[in-house]
Amino acid sequence: MWRDVGELAADVALVAATNEYAAWLAEHKQLEPDWTWLEVTLGTALCLLHSTALGGLRGGDWKAQQWRVVRSFGIGAVPVIVGEIRQYRLRKEERRRYFDLRV
Secondary structure, eight states: OOHHHHHHHHHHHHHHHHHHHHHHHHHHOOOTTTHHHHHHHHHHHHHHHHHHHHHHHHHOOOHHHHHHHHHHHHHHHHHHHHHHHHHHHHHHHHHHHHHHOOO
8 A cells, every 4th residue: 555655656746847847848948959958868867766766666577667667758748748739839829929910
């Protein structure tokens, strides 16, 4: 039972961390594309840290750990992808308004 609670806490922490990370990325988009490598590195580190924490809670063989890594990237990617889609839509709306004003 405590393992399940610990795993759930780790999942919630990863979602919270990647959500905050997505918000940070949205605020600092003027750094693109020069700092893309750093953004990817930090996001990857968060997911690998999460899967390592789960491995410490659950143990198991390399196949189980490989599944945890894939699971962590799946969970951690959602807030960042949603944030990128939101930014795309905002930029698209800004372009539309800009071109509407010019016509």
